[in-house]
Amino acid sequence: MVVIRLARGGAKKRPFFNIVATDSRNRRDGRFIERVGYYNPVAPEGTSSLSFNAERLAYWQSVGAQLSPTVARLVKQPAA
Numbered sequence: 001m002v003v004i005r006l007a008r009g010g011a012k013k014r015p016f017f018n019i020v021a022t023d024s025r026n027r028r029d030g031r032f033i034e035r036v037g038y039y040n041p042v043a044p045e046g047t048s049s050l051s052f053n054a055e056r057l058a059y060w061q062s063v064g065a066q067l068s069p070t071v072a073r074l075v076k077q078p079a080a
């Protein structure tokens with residue numbers, strides 16, 4: 001099954017996450033099909049901490065991909 005979830009990157013104590021479409025059997029930071037966006041929880045004030053391609057996200061959901069709980073929460077939250 002295809003799942004849209006976060007893949008961690010960044011240095012120690014400086015997390016950065018890519019929002020990726022991947023097979024659910026792959027490792028968290030392993031191989032993925034497509035990068036859909038990013039989430040930077042420690043972004044400096046005045047810069048965007050969340051960015052994703054809504055069109056591609058809708059496409060993946062239309063072909064049966066499931067959102068992880070965290071990605072679903074991030075997508076639902078209002079743009080700040």
